[in-house]
Amino acid sequence: MEKIIYNGKLSERAKIKVDIEDRGYQFGDGVYEVIRVYNGHLFTGDEHLQRLMESAESIGMKLPYSIIEIKTQLNELIRVNQLSSGIIYLQVTRGVSQRNHLFPSADTVPVFIAYTREMQRPxxxxxxxxxxxxxxxxxxxxxxxxxxxxxxxxxxxxxxxxxxxxxxxxxxxxxxxxxxxxxxxxxxxxxxxxxxxxxxxxxxxxxxxxxxxxxxxxxxxxxxxxxxxxxxxxxxxxxxxxxxxxxxxxxxxxxxxxxxxxxxxxxxxxxxxxxxxxxxxxxxxxxx
Missing domain, CATH: 3.20.10.10 (D-amino Acid Aminotransferase, subunit A, domain 2)
Structure with a gap:
């Protein structure tokens, strides 16, 4: 069964549902990255995660985990999904909140997801x-x-x-x-x-x-x-x-x-x- 990362934990993809009031779903209120994996290794993973943090800061959003924590989670995802050649897609939204153009309250928890996909070099x-x-x-x-x-x-x-x-x-x-x-x-x-x-x-x-x-x-x-x-x-x-x-x-x-x-x-x-x-x-x- 394919695993994904959902809010810091390994989960089965089929069991995860997107809340209809997730701000990423309703407003595109979030940031993302796509990281290449070669031979089971993240390629330029640090650079991608640094850019993820900078993108989040640019829209006034704080990542729910440190770069080191996210990288650890991604490496574990590569291992459990036995990914050799492919990508990891990851995104962070501002979280689930009643629909309003204003930012939600400060205690709203961002939603973090990541999944793998096999992909060969073109x-x-x-x-x-x-x-x-x-x-x-x-x-x-x-x-x-x-x-x-x-x-x-x-x-x-x-x-x-x-x-x-x-x-x-x-x-x-x-x-x-x-x-x-x-x-x-x-x-x-x-x-x-x-x-x-x-x-x-x-x-x-x-x-x-x-x-x-x-x-x-x-x-x-x-x-x-x-x-x-x-x-x-x-x-x-x-x-x-x-x-x-x-x-x-x-x-x-x-x-x-x-x-x-x-x-x-x-x-x-x-x-x-x-x-x-x-x-x-x-x-x-x-x-x-």
């Missing part, structure tokens, strides 16, 4: 590259908070799917921000450009790993904005994300990027990323 897509469309970014102005309010992202992703594409790359007045569920970077003359970590994008954990890889391997990178025109004319375009890793984009709006195959720098980053995963997660854990 190796075929990473080798061949994927296509994307560009869409207007209609989201709010606090995209740096990983909140449960994802409707604009869903609309963009659905539009991409209906166009037969992997991702929707968003822009505000022609300035590229990020994908619907990923960060986006371009390569021009050997230099990587990616949107700076402002309130207009989520500072992705895989994005951070990519920046670290670039610094360690003397790959020049500029955290600065670029336009749709620059995107379409770039030598290479790639996405970064927890489930997508380093994903080449070979076509946008039916226009070929570069020569229409994954570029040299993108493939280098993929190799370096794989090495990072191996350093962290090469041997399955026997006990957490």
């Amino acid at each position: 190796t075929a897509a990473m080798e061949k590259g994927v296509s994307a469309i560009s869409v207007e970014d209609i989201r709010w102005l606090r995209c740096d908070i990983k909140s449960l309010n994802l409707l604009p992202n869903l609309l963009a992703k659905q539009k991409a799917s209906e166009a037969g594409c992997f991702e929707a790359i968003q822009h505000r007045n022609g300035v590229v921000t990020e994908g619907s569920s990923s960060n986006v970077s371009i390569v021009v003359d050997g230099i990587i450009k990616t949107h700076p970590a402002t309130n207009l994008i989520l500072n992705g954990i895989t994005r951070k790993v990519m920046l670290e890889i670039c610094r360690q391997n003397n790959i020049e990178i500029k955290e600065e904005t670029f336009t749709i025109e620059e995107l379409l004319q770039a030598d290479e375009v790639f996405l970064t994300g927890t489930t997508t890793e380093i994903m080449p984009i070979i076509e946008i709006d039916k226009s070929k990027i570069g020569n229409g195959t994954p570029g040299t720098i993108t493939k280098q980053l993929q190799r370096y990323f794989k090495e990072k995963v191996a350093e962290c997660c090469s041997v399955p854990t026997k006990a957490q």
